[in-house]
Amino acid sequence: MARCNKTAYAILGFISKRPMSGYDIKKVLERTSKWYWAESNAQIYPILKRMEEKGCLESHVDETSGARKRRIYQITEKGLDKLKTWLLQPVEPSTYRNEFILKINMGQHLSKEQLVQQVEHFHERIQKQVKEIQEIRNYIEEEHKDRPDYPYLMMTYGYATEVWNTKAAWCEKTLAELQETIS
Amino acid sequence: MARCNKTAYAILGFISKRPMSGYDIKKVLERTSKWYWAESNAQIYPILKRMEEKGCLESHVDETSGARKRRIYQITEKGLDKLKTWLLQPVEPSTYRNEFILKINMGQHLSKEQLVQQVEHFHERIQKQVKEIQEIRNYIEEEHKDRPDYPYLMMTYGYATEVWNTKAAWCEKTLAELQETIS
DNA sequence: GATCGCATGTAAGTGGTTACATGATTTA
């Protein structure tokens, strides 16, 4: 598994939940998963084609859909096999790139006020994300309790809530510390 | 700032702390920063060259070093200006790619035992990282209290400790939940 | 004299983003 295209497996995984078009995948990712996985159109469409050629997906055109016709993809036996094999592989650390922490690390080159601004901006972003995650979580708890992946969705949203809240708490603590040294 | 090469700024930032060779940068990143920033040699060396051409860095060969001679880079006025300008820019969300959470999300395709294995493996990794971070933090607290960036290092290690501990706690909670539903 | 660590580097290829093109249908 030196170089397995994770994006392809991600797409396979989302389609395994229900048949979808490329457009659907983009929407679903944006709405429910952008805090842990994102894709651009330029990735999605070529991968869908490639995976159909390989026999991991099959598709049909949805004649009932308006506007331009949608091509709906669904996972095949072979695709599901491949997905399951991948899911079993232990997750090895990939290169982290935390630009915010990098900038804090270089804090000596900024004034206290500038640092405070950076942290406040990050804090606002985190809080917005916490809110968004909470909203989707509530929606799923109310409308999708019977989904087969319901417990796993709750696990991931639980992870997000706890980790993001910790980040927010760190911001508050750090801002308080910075405030003290300014005055 | 549509497409500013963050890697270049990261390298500039680390060199701003003290003059270093490409080799040093790699070592320092690996030892102290790999939990939030990593680079490969194939990135570092060409970027060093390019930034010297642009006048952001200047270099000399260290004649005293054994083996192959080391080329030491240090930041210029221009480089420091560029770095500071970049540090002021607010950090916009970049595409997250959390393979572990992705796999948990697809948990319906795994058996409980397989899921437990995944979480345990992740847990071990997180714990190892927490320990590593703690070790470097202690080392810096004991040996580098007088560094100008000391308070900023502590902020970043504080962030790491809290966030990673939250991840570990989530693993423990999740494993307990999974254990219950198995037996 | 083999091997390890220091030190710098490159070729080839993959992965990914940005920005744009296209065109149909619905809504204002």
Added chain:
DNA sequence: TAAATCATGTAACCACTTACATGCGATC
């Protein structure tokens, strides 16, 4: 009829990784 939304797609370019090449000096 203009604008928005649905829907699919591509060209060009940049970022990044893997794997390897090179070669010196110290150590075993």
